[in-house]
Amino acid sequence: MNRNSLWSLRLGFSNNQASAIENLGIEKFLEQSLQVPFDKNIPAFLESSPKTYADLKEMRQKAKESDVEGKRKLLKESNDINLDMKSWWIDKMLNDEFPLKEKMVCFWHNHYVATYQKIKVNYWVFQHNQILREHAFGNFKELTKQIVQSNAVIRYLDNNENKKGKINENLSRELLELFTIGIGNYTEEDIQNGAKGLAGLGIGEDKATYHKKDEDNDPIVYFGKKGVFKIDQMIDIIFEQKNIPYFITRKILKWFIYDSPNEKLVTHYGDYFRSVNFEIKPLLIKIFTEEFDKNTAGSKIKNPLEYSLQLISELNIDIKNNNYLANFIRQQNMDLFNQPNVKGWDGGKSWLSSQMYLQRNNLLYVLTSGKVLNQKNLNDPSKMDGTKMDSNKMDDTKMKQTPVHLDWNKGDxxxxxxxxxxxxxxxxxxxxxxxxxxxxxxxxxxxxxxxxxxxxxxxxxxxxxxxxxxx
Missing domain, CATH: 1.10.8 (Helicase, Ruva Protein; domain 3)
Incomplete structure (x- = not known):
């Protein structure tokens, strides 16, 4: 088994980086992967998407005044933009020279969940994604501060409805349970008082902001400390807690290497994470370099992105339109920007139900047959076992073909x-x-x-x- 191929797939989505890992060594490869610049450009497909709160109110007013057909058209336009955004992201995963950054963005995307399905504002979803990209290898505490104050998270977790005298605990709870320290490391009082500290933190023009009329400025007790605490101070207090590093190191190990990580490893890397003041880059270097030499192959089930992008790379297929690939991944319950709930994708065995396994074989048949990737042939059940299609269902002679080339070295x-x-x-x-x-x-x-x-x-x-x- 080729260790460099294994880690190329773990640190990306295909075998494309195997030769670079072999030639550079894992440490130099990581050094280059962790230096990928942050692209601030806003994709053209977001041009018509509302960007400010004023834009959003204008769009809502337009929708309110529209007839049924007009409302349907506005909804379709928004959904089409969201599909374009999925395709844009898949393109980055497929074509970046060092895709580790996009794999880490996808990790954070499933950690700080904020779905388009609920937010309904593509630009806010894009901003959320860009915050994850900018801070993907930065500081965990700083990333938490930035992402919790994004309009996307505020909208998704209903903090725009959290006001003095009418407290909503959603963001306060998920900040502790899912974003930082995990269940069992806080009290219900911490959640209730945290919600008071978050009261009034609502939608802003570029990011969330406190609205004075909705704030609760009474002193609270938060993890044993008393004072008037707002979001940044609250996160500082959370990161002083004993168990803060282990929740995230366990999730990182699960995302990259082990579906069931050893708790000794979780503690080992968690202790180190605290010692480097929650800097993500040195943590990743330590994990990947120490685990690289171990015999860990077969310890994780591939997620739909890893499965499908590896196939496309192996077959050297030039995908002209990633929309259908985005739809396949959605069929596999890994819908980008639309996790099933606030906990995100479960991963592990959930990726391999019998139906998903059949869908994977369906995609395999479509790709190796050279069929143009489209929703009709992805959904055709006659391909799930690799059998020839019924000519009544689809005329193969009229289907366009896409070049398929498998690289192999000659031999017996x-x-x-x-x-x-x-x-x-x-x-x-x-x-x-x-x-x-x-x-x-x-x-x-x-x-x-x-x-x-x-x-x-x-x-x-x-x-x-x-x-x-x-x-």
Whole structure:
């Protein structure tokens, strides 16, 4: 098994960085990955999306005055922009030279959940995503301060409804339970008093701001400290708590390496995280360099992004439109910008229900067949087992084709089997070896006209195995 391929997939979404890891070494590779600049540019598709609170009120008024058809059109336009944003993000994951930043943004995206489905303002969702990108490798405490004061989080967790005399505890609770220290490390009184400290923190022009008429300025007791505390002071107090580092180090280990991380590792890295004052960059370097030399392959189920982007990379497919890939990922319950609830995607075994496994094989068939990726052939159940399509359902002769090219080094059948299994990251047992040799036979001619198709057939059968679902 190729360790560099394993870590290329763990620190990105494909095998594309394997040679860089091998040539640079893991430490220098990480150094370059962690220096990727922050792109401040606003994508063109957001041009018509409301950006200020005044823009939003104007759009709402327009919707209020519109007839049913007008309302439907405005909703479609907003949903189309959101799909464009998903495609834009997938493009960055596919094409960035060092995709570790986007993988870390996706981690934070699932940590500080704020969905478009509830927020309904694409620009605020984009701002949320950009805060995560700007601070992806920065300081955990500073990132928490920035993201909690985003309009997206305020809207998603209803803090715009949190006012003196009419307290809403949603943000106060999730700040502790899901963003920082986790269940069991705070009291209900901390939540109630925290909500008072957050009262009046509402939607602002560029970020959340306190509205004086809604503030509660009475002294509160928060984690044993008494005073008039606002959001920044509250987060400072939270980060003084004993258990603050372990909740996040456990989640980082789960995201990158282990579906069930050892608690000794969680404590080991958590203690270090506290010692570097919650700086994310040194924590990641320590985790990745220390875990790199361990035999950890197969300790995590691939999420839908890792599965699909690895396939596209292996097959050297030029995706012209990522919208359909975004929809496949949505089918796999990993809808970008739209997690199922405030806890985010569960990960682990939840990625591999029987239905999801069939959908993955469906995507595999579509891609290896060279079919243009579109929603119709993604949804066609006749492809879930790789069988030929019914001509009544879809005319293959009229479907456009997209070039598919699998890279492989010439050799005999056993050498090619070893090469692909090494790259695709699983051990071949005796039974699998015999199965593979029945597909790519002992008399395989590497120079034959159909050699590429034969190796692609072997590749397809390897991908179908349960082992390929692991990383």
């Amino acid at each position: 059948n056993k050498q090619i089997i070893a090469q692909l299994s090494n790259r695709l990251l699983f051990q071949v047992d005796e039974t699998s070896q015999k199965d593979f040799e029945s597909i790519l036979k002992y008399d395989f001619d590497e120079n034959a006209k159909n050699a590429d198709q034969a190796v692609l057939r072997l590749f397809t059968n390897m991908i179908k195995l349960p082992e390929f679902q692991l990383i």
